[in-house]
Amino acid sequence: MKVIVIYESGSSENLIIEDRPMPNPKNGKVLVKIKAFGLNRSELMTRKGYSPNVKFPRVLGIECVGEVIEDPSAELTNGQKVAAFMGGMGRDFDGSYAEYGVFPKSILMPFDSTLSWSILGALPEMFQTVYGSLHLALKMQKGESLLIRGGSSSIGLFATQMASKFGLSVISTTRDRNKEQSLLSNGANKVLIDNGLIHETIKEINPKGVDKALELVGVNTLPDTLLCLKQGGKACMTGMLSEQWSFQNFAPMEVIPPTVSLTTYDSGAVRVGTGAFQEFIKDIENQTLQMINHTVFPFTDIVKAHQFMESNKASGKIVMITEHP
Known part of the structure; x- marks a missing residue:
């Protein structure tokens, strides 16, 4: 072979x-x-x-x-x-x-x-990462607001679809203005062109902040993403599009706002069940979710x-x- x-x-x-x-x-x-x-x-x-x-x-x-x-x-x-x-x-x-x-x-x-x-x-890792991040880590609920940082990635696009289908209001980010329409077509309610600092813009849209955030870019934008959350909100760091694994001189009480939660999802450590994967495939076949x-x-x-x-x-x-x- x-x-x-x-x-x-x-x-x-x-x-x-x-x-x-x-x-x-x-x-x-x-x-x-x-x-x-x-x-x-x-x-x-x-x-x-x-x-x-x-x-x-x-x-x-x-x-x-x-x-x-x-x-x-x-x-x-x-x-x-x-x-x-x-x-x-x-x-x-x-x-x-x-x-x-x-x-x-x-x-x-x-x-x-x-x-x-x-x-x-x-489909395999894209499904498992999106499903695990949204359901297992963030425990998304219908009616919540969700920020997806790095929305034009394959994970970001499917996360937008899955969250929108579940009944969340989605704000998605991209650095490329040419990808804005793609994000809207996948179910984003609003698209922000990401310059690395968006928390003030988010607070203009949602004065109290968003309920949940999916961080796909990495540690260089994570502190700003945490500032986008409302009190009691939760962020899940899943991706590292920036190719940075870790903080330098990480100070939790400076980076994580009071009452805000930070979690992660790793598909190698926490597995989604077979039934959910088969249902996901059927949603693609039936075009309930768009490939x-x-x-x-x-x-x-x-x-x-x-x-x-x-x-x-x-x-x-x-x-x-x-x-x-």
């Missing part, structure tokens, strides 16, 4: 396609024929060397969709469609940048769908795909397919 492997951190050209023997599943693992996988900013950061716990060489990739080839326990039948979700994938062990993968059964979710592999490949724009690359164009992700020109998810759909 062919895999995309990185031997040392650096530029996108460090991603190399090579042949490897077909792996054998053992000890609670399953052999999956990978049909498609989405690209994620965390993989870009790992490629650059910003993930010190990841050892090279490594096959990156924290998500994929495909079909079961062999499950020694026979709990999953051959041909069953499955999605793989993080849980050390592409970091502690080889991930989805491959034609086949052996994954722990604990990170696999079986599902049924008539959607194409190129669409399905965009956002996604760009598809063939497996052999991994270098170009990483360069495209790094350029920040993508609108929505980038998906790699291992064969023609």
